[in-house]
Amino acid sequence: MGTIEGHLLAAAFFLFYALYYSVLVSLALLRGQRVLKPPLPPREKQGHRLWQRVPLEGMVKVVITLTGILTEFFYPPGINRMKMVDWEDPQRPFMFTDAWHHITMYLFFMLSGVVDIVSQLCLAQQSRKLERAAEAMAFYVLVLLMIAHLENKSTLEIRVHVLFLVPTFLVALVLNIEVWVPDQPPLWVLKTWMGMVLSTWMLQLSVVMYSPPSGQPWKADNPKDMTFLSIFFCWHLGLGAALLAAIYGLCSLWHHHCSSRTATLDPSYQPCPTESNGGELDKLRAEAML
Structure with a gap:
């Protein structure tokens, strides 16, 4: 991830994650669900085909x-960072520290994916708590690695990574709380909002550190440059909220459209008679009195 491509890949991963959860949260709120993702039925009631x-x-x-992980090890082509210790040096120094930071981060998110697969595919009953715990651990590891990542960095890199830590820690904290309290819509919204900020800020981080639009690098010794980093982060907070609101609005339109269409096509739906002299209305009143 020491290149712009590596940062963009990680940002795309988090952005996909945030957009996916934005849709889930929006639909859950519109439908009045008590849980964000309904649990899967027992294995014997699921489809028999594995791909299903x-x-x-x-x-x-x-x-x-x-x-x-493969990108960290072998990108650019011809590079091999799988070597952790330089055994040819008498001091035996560690090598590619930043790359191993990023690889460790990816490994824990991969572990979260493996836990999801095992929980939903192999266990007799899906374990949502286990899935949330693995996901929370991945974000806590990300926070820990980013703190260690700040060592021996420039003031500019420290500032952008500290700002990155704020939404990351909040996402980890919410996931931790959801292990025991999963049915709180405000937590769903906060987690999704911070996930959106986390991903868009990583895109901003890539631009600031590797490809500034002005063509001039950001200067850590320039107070104005450092001040605008905090200003831009605040804008990302607003951008995340705006994206979440826009997705909720689109999901609301889709939800109401599907609901009205279902009500129109449902043959079992019959309008209640309202005429005072209707026989059906008298019959219903008599049944209600009984």
């Missing part, structure tokens, strides 16, 4: 994180 039971979310986590 494979959890898509877990598979996406595994595929994207595996791509990130």
